[in-house]
Amino acid sequence: xxKKGMLTLQRKAIFDIVxxxxxxxxxxxxxxxxxxxxxxxxxxxxYNSLRYLADEGMIRELRLEGDASRYDARVExxxxxxxxxxxxxxxVFVEPAADWVADIAKETGYTIEEKQFLFKGxxxxxxxxxxxS
Amino acid sequence: xxKKGMLTLQRKAIFDIVxxxxxxxxxxxxxxxxxxxxxxxxxxxxYNSLRYLADEGMIRELRLEGDASRYDARVExxxxxxxxxxxxxxxVFVEPAADWVADIAKETGYTIEEKQFLFKGxxxxxxxxxxxS
DNA sequence: TTTCTTGCAAAACATTTGCAAATCG
DNA sequence: CGATTTGCAAATGTTTTGCAAGAAA
Numbered sequence: 277x278x279k280k281g282m283l284t285l286q287r288k289a290i291f292d293i294v295x296x297x298x299x300x301x302x303x304x305x306x307x308x309x310x311x312x313x314x315x316x317x318x319x320x321x322x323y324n325s326l327r328y329l330a331d332e333g334m335i336r337e338l339r340l341e342g343d344a345s346r347y348d349a350r351v352e353x354x355x356x357x358x359x360x361x362x363x364x365x366x367x368v369f370v371e372p373a374a375d376w377v378a379d380i381a382k383e384t385g386y387t388i389e390e391k392q393f394l395f396k397g398x399x400x401x402x403x404x405x406x407x408x409s
Numbered sequence: 410x411x412k413k414g415m416l417t418l419q420r421k422a423i424f425d426i427v428x429x430x431x432x433x434x435x436x437x438x439x440x441x442x443x444x445x446x447x448x449x450x451x452x453x454x455x456y457n458s459l460r461y462l463a464d465e466g467m468i469r470e471l472r473l474e475g476d477a478s479r480y481d482a483r484v485e486x487x488x489x490x491x492x493x494x495x496x497x498x499x500x501v502f503v504e505p506a507a508d509w510v511a512d513i514a515k516e517t518g519y520t521i522e523e524k525q526f527l528f529k530g531x532x533x534x535x536x537x538x539x540x541x542s
Numbered sequence: 543t544t545t546c547t548t549g550c551a552a553a554a555c556a557t558t559t560g561c562a563a564a565t566c567g
Numbered sequence: 568c569g570a571t572t573t574g575c576a577a578a579t580g581t582t583t584t585g586c587a588a589g590a591a592a
Contacts, residue, residue: 385533400518
């Protein structure tokens with residue numbers, strides 16, 4: 277379904293940034309890290325490349341909190357949890373019960389093709405350090 | 410926790426719009442519908458009021474697909490499902506199993522405070538009309 | 543050449559902010 | 568008066584787009 281183009285130098289460099297990241301970088305993060313590696317691509321190119329990579333299934337675009345999309349090179353089915361204290365985003369690999377999903381399909385009448393779950397809570401590190409409110 | 414201000418005419422009018430809506434209007438939708446009722450508030454006022462209402466717990470801000478936040482006057486705990494064919498958003502009231510959530514807390518080490526689920530699929534109406542792609 | 547991709551700047555949106563004027567208590 | 572809220576416009580941040588130039592097939 278893909279193969280509309282090729283993995284150019286720019287696209288490869290941008291994929292590497294996302295792939296090497298342990299967080300979930302935004303487009304702005306990617307541009308900054310490109311700079312650290314000596315690259316200076318145009319904004320349009322970066323967004324273009326990120327969309328290309330997402331279309332190819334090489335990365336996933338995430339819309340969590342905030343305005344900016346984040347990108348994730350782990351493309352296996354998984355969900356996310358964000359710490360309301362420090363903003364860190366972690367992966368969640370525990371699948372929900374199939375009958376729960378089936379119930380939702382029955383209740384709504386929809387066929388369910390995709391699930392995007394975002395949990396919010398306090399991460400272990402932030403639980404230790406008492407309230408930073 | 411709230412009570413920092415009052416329900417002014419503007420805020421009330423905006424709350425009524427969201428409350429009367431059967432869809433999940435964006436700020437732009439709200440402004441348009443205000444116009445239909447003879448109101449012409451400033452953009453700043455509309456966003457301000459929506460945030461106020463959300464802080465008061467009178468409405469909920471939703472971040473689903475697209476750039477624009479949507480607003481929902483149903484404040485009870487529930488989730489959403491969006492039709493990938495027509496874009497309609499429906500409510501989902503089926504709660505997940507408690508032990509699934511507990512598993513996630515254990516796996517991640519987070520305390521879980523909130524859950525935002527978005528399902529994607531095809532609604533009943535769109536299933537009837539064969540592929541519109 | 544024909545097609546795709548890049549660079550750059552401008553445009554398009556959604557949302558926020560600064561500040562003076564209006565309103566509330 | 569003192570605090571809050573509104574209106575308006577300008578600013579911000581993110582992402583897209585138009586178009587000429589460059590690279591690849």
